[in-house]
Amino acid sequence: MRNIFYCDTKIGKIGIEENGEAITKVYLVNKDLQDDIGEKTETILLKKAVKELNEYFEGKRSSFDLPLEPGGTEFQKKVWEALIEIPCGETRSYGEIAKVIGNEKAARAVGMANNKNPIMIIIPCHRVIGANGSLVGYAGGLNIKEKLLELEKNCMNR
Template sequence: MKNIFYYESKIGLIKIEESGISVTKLDFVSNNDKENIIEGSKTELLIEIVKQLDEYFDGTRKVFDLPIEPEGTEFQKKVWKALIEIPYGETKSYGEIAKIIGNDKAARAVGMANNKNPIAIIIPCHRVIGANGNLVGYAGGLELKEKLLELEKRSIIVE
């Protein structure tokens, strides 16, 4: 059974979906979508997800320890697995991710897989930047991407 929960975070409203076993989706809710909110029951897994997100936003959690089950192609899943390996507070380019997954020429395809990431933040697609170091493409918008990267940088400096 799919459960949906809306979490009011420090960066805005986030929609979390879980299957009873794992996180299946985590997206940002735009102001236009706020009036269509229908919420499921708050399960133990949803409580743990929110706890870990709170810790992330407070700067005390660097790695998520949650079961995830993103739906996508084998290529997308390979890219998302590589994204999870990007250390907190660091960034990689699309080309670097392409090399990590063993396909040097796949930078554009990595970008497309990044764009289809169904579990934002936990699969940290915000840590992927352009080859020139610029912030490019993010489902939640570049302003949000910048906020997440700044949050991680501040937390590292505080340690």
């Protein structure tokens, strides 16, 4: 069964979904759609996810301790695992992630996997930037990416 909970955050309303065992999605909510998707139930796992996300937005948490089960290809999952290893407050380029996963010519494919990340923030695709240091490509919009990176500037002090 799919359970969904919505919460307001510094970047807007987000939806958190779980399948009874793991978080499967975290996304910005399109106000027009929020009433049409899934069971709205606050389970123990969703409560924990909301708590950890609130701590993140308050600057009290730099990593997450939640079971994750993002749906995707093996390649995408490999990229998302590499993203989780990027420390809070740091960034990597698409090319650097491609090297980490053992396919240094796959920078574009890494970008596409980033774009398909179903668990924003917790799988920190916002920490991936262009080779020249520019903010590029974020499904939530570059303004949200910028806000998340700004929020994380003090991670080193936590």
